[in-house]
Amino acid sequence: MVKELDEKTEALPDHVGWRLWQASRAWQVEFAAAMRVAGHDWFTEARAGLLGHIGRSGMRQSALIERSAISKQAIQQLLDGLEAEGIVERLPDPQDGRGKLVRYTRKGLDALRDGDRVKMEIERGYIGRIGEERFTALMSALRALAAGQAAAMDEDAGAEGEVVESK
């Protein structure tokens, strides 16, 4: 790790965590800005993350909860906002009186389309900046990491100081 520092400029952080955070933040900022340009100024990071899970055909709110890593209350608050903006609508599930179906409105579908376009544009920009080879390597490493982390979590039940979700 780079640790050379002179008096004036101490080294910026350069560990994986920092780099990942920085890159993630930059992506989100770029995405949100582009979406605002496209006229979707209701757009925020968390909403983007949630919408990414909703398929075009809609889905059960409970399925959305399973799929996202956050609490059902958080999901609900996000959906409340999205519903108020007219991006999604909630319909009663005919199969289950308790459940609700979350579905894109027409406006939501438009946003989804623009979102996909913007994502591809950003990706193209990245490839232009660092080259296709490096980009491919990046994605490959990130996917491998995600897979490895999921595996580590499964196996982790009962190792060391279990600070995690066992509250």
Next chain:
Amino acid sequence: MVKELDEKTEALPDHVGWRLWQASRAWQVEFAAAMRVAGHDWFTEARAGLLGHIGRSGMRQSALIERSAISKQAIQQLLDGLEAEGIVERLPDPQDGRGKLVRYTRKGLDALRDGDRVKMEIERGYIGRIGEERFTALMSALRALAAGQAAAMDEDAGAEGEVVESK
């Protein structure tokens, strides 16, 4: 927990932004958990990010602001918390009556040392999971991306009113 995969399971997001966010989140969770295990339960993600900028010799609060990507008020609030926890202390700058110097306390330095250790441990874990070659490629790509983004920012030097979108 049995996760049944229907034929209806829609694909999880797989674009760069999602992967970066996911990886960043996982790192932060892992780091925070390890720090709590080490006895530093005052630790949070934002604080970690801020402390990463403070060199062992301390620095001006204003320099910290320049270096971080967040507002000075946010920095101040984080520092308020860290000071209350006894991690850093703020001293008047003898060179400038307006300025203050932020410096680690002994407790803070202990935490810093543990933090560095934990970071290395996580890094080793990553290398173990995805291999050294991939890890190196990941870091290389992330660094290149950061450099490219800085350059792009200088280039569009955008006024806030004029939102730019390339291509």
Next chain:
DNA sequence: GCTTGTCGTCAAGTACCTTGACTATAGGGA
């Protein structure tokens, strides 16, 4: 002196997420 710019603080508000407590419905026994 006065003005302008920097440094830090105070106040208020927003986005996102949490836990706790609750209602309504579903589905399986007894």
Next chain:
DNA sequence: TCCCTATAGTCAAGGTACTTGACGACAAGC
């Protein structure tokens, strides 16, 4: 049938991590 429990979703309160705006204290230039 009535009860029991699990699931789906909601309501309320709170906390962290930010934001913008306003402001006072000091520095440095005339």
